[in-house]
Amino acid sequence: MANVIKLSKGLDINLKGRALEKMMTYTKGTELALTPDAFVGMTPKVVVKEGDTVKAGDALFVNKQYPDVKFASPVSGQVTAVIRGERRKVLCVKVKADPQQQYADFGKKEVSRMDGEAVLKSLLDAGLFGYIDQLPYAISTNPEVKPKAIFVSALRDKPLAADFEFELQGNEADFQTGLTALSKVAKTYLGIGRQQSATALTQAKDVEITVFDGPCPAGNVGVQVNHLDPVNKGEIVWTVDPTAVIFFGRLFNTGKVDLRRVVAIVGSEVKSPAYVEALVGEPIGNLLEGNLKEGRKQRIINGNVLTGKCCGKDDYVGGHTSEITVIPEGDDADEMLGWILPRFNQFSANRSYFSWLQGKKEFAPDARIKGGERHMIMSGEYDSVLPMDIYGEYLIKAIIAQDIDRMEQLGIYEVAPEDFALAEFVDSSKLELQKIVREGLDMLRKENA
Secondary structure: OOOEEEEOOOOOOOOOOOOOOOOOOOOOOOOEOHHHOOOOOEEEEOOOOOOEOOEEEOEEEEOOOOOOOOEOOOEEEEEEEEEOOOHHHHHEEEEOOOOOOOOOOOOOHHHHOOOOOHHHHHHHHHHHHHEEEEEOOOOOOOOOOOOEEEEOOOOOOOOOHHHHHHOOOOOOHHHHHHHHHOOOOOOOOEEEEEOOOOOHOOOOOOOOOEEEEEOOOOOOHHHHHHOOOOOOOOOOOOEEOHHHHHHHHHHHHOOOOEEEEEEEOOOEOOOEEEEEEEEEOOOOOOHHHEEEEEOOOEEEEOOOOOOOEEEEEOOOOOOOEEEEEEEEOOOOOOOOHHHHHOOOOOOOOOOOHHHHOOOOOOOOOOOOOOOOOOOOOOHHHHHHHHOOOOOOHHHHHHHHHHOOHHHHHHHHHHOOHHHHHHHHHHHOOOOOOOHHHHHHHHHHHHHHO
């Protein structure tokens, strides 16, 4: 019987525009792009040039510091552009897809007969190893580190998050193969939610299953690590998105790199919220075409409404993108008396408005911050939504002060920016907490290099 961990801290936010469990069709892009920024902490070195022909699975760029870590093309075709930004930073590598796809053949493998080194070599050769992240630092890992454990969270509980059980349908065998492969490298933990019932999750083999019962962010892999096997200084754990586990399983079962993933199109500005099956690198504009409401300026978010990045229709599905979210920008709002009104249509975490009387009402917030930065208020706001054994407010202050010793004492090795997403949402000081945590982690990584 699976171990059950009950969490009381957190906050579930019920937003309008959740995806219905149905698949939509869309016009697939003829030109796809792989974006290095989707793999945090990695400096890319492009290994193709314009005009080159590649197969799906061939490397487009590698990690400059660890050249064995390749990043595979999602499609076969011709490299059309290497787009660079300021200081020649690589923004993306574009490939014009062939009408008939050609796949690099890495050979089918029987995972049960492989050891950990063989599994890692296969992932490196196929350009999939970079989909593995690590704690500390919340970055794409490298093959030189040896993890004490591997964590996979199949529970997505952020507002408007895609349902992994829906994505899992038809991919159960690949998911199990991926889990078995990871278990060859280190002890592997699978975190699931109390209401998840898919057999591929509840009866998964070769892993230790833990049920997390509580509000968001119980599904955050960092929260699960904190409760199962906390990270101390000098220790490393790997974290793997459940979709990447499916990618790994497909590689071993078919010998091909197949980067198809199910993406939820969600948000109050979407006409028909639903799911699409898209390749990593698909143009976001294609997924949204004809499905957006008219009349208001909109914010498109590549990812979740709490943790994603503002983007445009000319951006691309990232390696870890499970949702595309569209909400109102809010710059057309003109409210008389502002916050003092007894509102019924806006969400409040501390019951400042009467909307809490309406039960499970769905809300449609816009992208406004509604206030400017101010001094931190030590009121326990962060701790109420942070179900981890750390002092969130004190950790943020230590990062701002660049006090490395204090940061280490307060548990920075255990956190990722997403763990502070809800704290940022409820923060009366309007601080960009995820950005602050990211800067602290980068500072610590540079110090320990």
